[in-house]
Amino acid sequence: MVSGLGVTAVAGVAESGLIDTGSHTLSLSATDVAGNETALPFELAFEFDTQSPLLDAVLTPDTGQVDDDGITNDTDAKIEGSISDSREIDSFTAQVDGGDIVDLFDQFGLDFAADGTFELTLDDLADVAGVSRDDLIDSGQHTLLLIATDDLGNETDPPFELVFEID
Numbered sequence: 001m002v003s004g005l006g007v008t009a010v011a012g013v014a015e016s017g018l019i020d021t022g023s024h025t026l027s028l029s030a031t032d033v034a035g036n037e038t039a040l041p042f043e044l045a046f047e048f049d050t051q052s053p054l055l056d057a058v059l060t061p062d063t064g065q066v067d068d069d070g071i072t073n074d075t076d077a078k079i080e081g082s083i084s085d086s087r088e089i090d091s092f093t094a095q096v097d098g099g100d101i102v103d104l105f106d107q108f109g110l111d112f113a114a115d116g117t118f119e120l121t122l123d124d125l126a127d128v129a130g131v132s133r134d135d136l137i138d139s140g141q142h143t144l145l146l147i148a149t150d151d152l153g154n155e156t157d158p159p160f161e162l163v164f165e166i167d
Contacts, residue, residue, distance in 0.1 A: 023047045049087060053148035055160035057081030070164040075137055077166060079120040079144065087150035094120070095145040095159075096129035096136075104128075122166070141165040 029041035060080050064071030083089055092104045108124055120128075125144065126136040136142070144162045149155040 049150070049152050050154060051086070052154045052156050053083050053085035053087075053089060053150050055081065055083055055146050055148055055156050057144075057146060057160060057162050059162065059164045064167070070162065071167050072164070073167050075122070075166060077122060077164075079125065079162065079164070080117070081119070081146070081160075082115070082117045083148045084116050085148070085150045085154075087152055087154070089116075089148050090151045091147075091149040091155075092118075093147045093149075094125075094128045096125055097142050099129055101147075102128045137166045 024046055026044045026046065027041045028043075029038045031037045057079050058068070058081065059070050059072055059077055061072055061074050061077060062068060062070065063073050083092070093101050094104055095101045104118075104120075107127065122136060123133055125142075126133040129136055129142070131139070142164055144164065145159040146162070147156045147159045
């Protein structure tokens, strides 16, 4: 409840309910001390989006003993994945083995298909890691971290992690 100068307004919503993800409408009306009320309330529609983009990625083909063990003997393997979010993706970054964080949009001009899919070749991953393709293939197990950030600043948290090995 807010009051002052003879004006009283009641929100009727718990503070925590105002920041729930989704669409909201704020309606404001005023009643003066004589009981006169505004004919039409002022309405403001707004939306809160606190959901981070969802990331998924796999090594393909995965030729290890198990279909999803992250091991392949295919030197033309790639990482295929998707990002889903109700908003536009503003940033998509990758890091290999704790190295530099690389913006995939800037580095490769990476863009998404209409369905939000992407792929990273071994050449792309070697560039992100700052090593040659052969060094990436010959150096055992690797950890790829991916982070997507939408246009409202919501980012994948924790980063998506994919462990892979070219055997």
